[in-house]
Amino acid sequence: MKVCNYCGVELDVEMNYCPLCGHKSNSKVVQGGKDIYKGLQNVRMTDFNFDELTQRQKRKLVWELATFVLLLTSVVTLIIDLLTSKHITWSKYTMTVGLSLLIDVTFIILLEKRMLLIFVGCFISTSLLLFLLDIYTRNIDNGLTIGVPILFFIFIVLFLLAILIQQTKQKGINIIGYSLVAAGIICMCIEGIITLHILRHLQLHWSLFVVVSVIPVSAILLYIQHRLKRATDLKKIFHI
Numbered sequence: 001m002k003v004c005n006y007c008g009v010e011l012d013v014e015m016n017y018c019p020l021c022g023h024k025s026n027s028k029v030v031q032g033g034k035d036i037y038k039g040l041q042n043v044r045m046t047d048f049n050f051d052e053l054t055q056r057q058k059r060k061l062v063w064e065l066a067t068f069v070l071l072l073t074s075v076v077t078l079i080i081d082l083l084t085s086k087h088i089t090w091s092k093y094t095m096t097v098g099l100s101l102l103i104d105v106t107f108i109i110l111l112e113k114r115m116l117l118i119f120v121g122c123f124i125s126t127s128l129l130l131f132l133l134d135i136y137t138r139n140i141d142n143g144l145t146i147g148v149p150i151l152f153f154i155f156i157v158l159f160l161l162a163i164l165i166q167q168t169k170q171k172g173i174n175i176i177g178y179s180l181v182a183a184g185i186i187c188m189c190i191e192g193i194i195t196l197h198i199l200r201h202l203q204l205h206w207s208l209f210v211v212v213s214v215i216p217v218s219a220i221l222l223y224i225q226h227r228l229k230r231a232t233d234l235k236k237i238f239h240i
Contacts, residue, residue: 059109066105070098092136100129115162123155146197153189157182170229177221184211 003010004018011018053061074095081091107121130143130151161182165175187207195203 059112063105063109067102070102070105074098093133096129096132096136100125115159115166119155119159119162123151126151146193149193150190153193154186157185157189170225172225172228173221174225177218177225180214180218180221184214187211 007018074091077091077094078088081087081089103125104122107118107125111117111121127148130147134141134143161178164178165171168174168178184207187210188204191204191207192202195201
């Protein structure tokens with residue numbers, strides 16, 4: 001347990017400010033600082049800085065805000081739906097999407113840097129979302145046969161992109177180049193899965209144009225990043 005340097009109140013580990021006197025938990029005691037009422041008068045709301053929070057506190061705050069916004073949106077849409085339709089109709093879609101987003105945000109915040117677990121959890125929650133939407137529309141076909149396979153390949157490509165970005169030492173416009181290539185691959189996956197489902201054979205048309213368009217742009221961006229890196233290395237060598 002932490003203890004306030006001013007009034008001696010025991011503080012929780014995550015507390016940056018004393019709830020009694022309002023001083024920072026790590027503040028040094030100044031002359032007359034033990035006067036609780038004087039400390040309360042000197043405290044200002046501008047002293048509470050978001051940057052002073054720990055990473056755990058920031059993640060917790062973001063999760064609480066996201067939860068509040070998503071739950072509030074779901075409740076508002078439910079009330080409007082009940083008032084206009086007298087029973088639950090379209091609001092079940094917004095509530096289901098909101099719940100799925102909340103689960104995804106929870107995975108991202110709680111699992112932090114465990115990318116594989118984050119992607120697996122988000123994939124499962126989004127797949128369940130597609131399944132529930134199919135149940136709502138009474139068409140249990142598109143979500144499972146088209147949506148989930150497309151979603152699977154999208155998450156695979158994004159996961160590989162995230163690993164590539166993480167392993168890249170010098171980040172700049174090369175990240176845009178990598179992202180453009182990933183977008184082209186995703187387009188090919190989408191068209192391939194759709195044509196396999198409809199035509200029963202693989203057929204690529206528009207996605208090839210996308211890939212042909214993004215590859216030259218990505219190559220130019222990567223070349224520019226390479227030239228910038230070489231210039232930076234030369235400056236370090238010659239102490240420019």
